[in-house]
Amino acid sequence: QVQLVESGGGVVQPGRSLRVSCAASGFTFGDYGMHWVRQAPGKGLEWVATISYDGSNNYYADSVKGRFTISRDNFRNTLFLQMNSLRAEDTAVYYCAKDLLDTAMVFCNWGQGTLVTVSS
């Protein structure tokens, strides 16, 4: 079955960088678009970024555009999110999610998430 396992979260100071990863298994990774969705503590869901099945197209929420970069390695079945210039408001659980198709923007499978805390 589909398995998505995030890693790389932790505590980071404002202005610093962090990269989180998502290891995928149980499906043909290179056939699907992938996403990052975040959830601040006790809050709702916020879409962050999307990458097409082959990495040729990326999409970002305005709140992270220019600071975050989504990428993928289809040989290693891994999704990445490089987060630069981190702010306190980026504190959240970051989930990776598999698309229903390529970039339908329907999040049909989710990982357990990795917590990123931005604090001095």
Add this chain to the structure above:
Amino acid sequence: DIVMTQSPDSLAVSLGERATINCKSSQSLLYSSNNKNYLAWYQQKPGQPPKLLIYWASTREPGVPDRFSGSGSGTDFTLTISSLQAEDVAVYYCQQYYSPPTFGQGTKLGIK
């Protein structure tokens, strides 16, 4: 951005009774070229990631019990649980994918 507004923010329903959650979008989610509504519903239980229940407003994800159903078109949508079970206690979110995705604020469903 399209704003999604759910109502109510919370509700409590007796076991076996019907639960209804509403979702309204700030613009139509109906794409005229394919006559599909770009609206999904998710369930999030405490300490767990969200789970996709319904997409295209009314298509149930495989494995989702048939007591869950989605309806509506344009700007007004509804998630209905026909007979509430204890395991349905969760927060429910609607999400539009007509444009850059946005979610409703969530509706917390409990047992009366």
